[in-house]
Amino acid sequence: MTTTQRTDARLNRERLLATAREVFAEAGPGASLNEIASRAGVGPGTLYRHFPNRTALLAAVLRDRIEALCAHAEDLLASESADEALAQWLRAFLAHARVSQGIGSALMVGSAGELGLDCHRRILGAAAGLLTRAQRQGTARTDLTADDLLQLVIGIALSTARPEDAGQPDRLLALVLDATQAVPRRSAPLPDVVRSSGAR
Known part of the structure; x- marks a missing residue:
């Protein structure tokens, strides 16, 4: 992975976390993961590459x-x-x-x-x-x-x-x-x- 790819991956993860914090605060832990990905400006595949399931994302937010x-x-x-x-x-x-x-x-x-x-x-x-x-x-x-x-x-x-x-x-x-x-x-x-x- 190149330096640019690593930077992009890190920024995507940070955006997903920031968005997940907001969405979980609004809708609770059962909030739509697709909604989180959409609001973060990435596809569902990108979300699942960083957080393979809901539990992983919830744990990262906590x-x-x-x-x-x-x-x-x-x-x-x-x-x-x-x-x-x-x-x-x-x-x-x-x-x-x-x-x-x-x-x-x-x-x-x-x-x-x-x-x-x-x-x-x-x-x-x-x-x-x-x-x-x-x-x-x-x-x-x-x-x-x-x-x-x-x-x-x-x-x-x-x-x-x-x-x-x-x-x-x-x-x-x-x-x-x-x-x-x-x-x-x-x-x-x-x-x-x-x-x-x-x-x-």
Whole structure:
């Protein structure tokens, strides 16, 4: 394979991954693979050369999202405020958990279960780094663990999956963030809950 072919193949893979992230977020893990290929500007054959089946594509999308979250955590470790860095990353993790829960469920079969364990270990490490830094600065309570935080945020994601729950995730996360502080303080009101017109 020539250098040009290798470059084209890499760009096609990147386009397919970026498009798959969008389409799976819109339509869930059962989204049409032909639609993904079409929106990425390639043929189905190109998609299947890079990702031989749906599971391979879902796993690649999940890995890509985890890479982005871990890189974000690394960047935040250099920020001045450990407290705000932790809060910012937990907001990003909540968004990830809400979008990715269908992918995670679809992958928790067979050998893909190991991927889920590896992703959890990496996310746990990212959360631990940010939490430990906040604890050392005296802004986060010392009896809190990274696993506590992840379980709380995942719980928010799982319990607010309905369209009518639009504002509830931010409201619940605000409560969690307040509870993580060494000296809890609430300087602003909780975010409003936004209900859809069809909610009762």
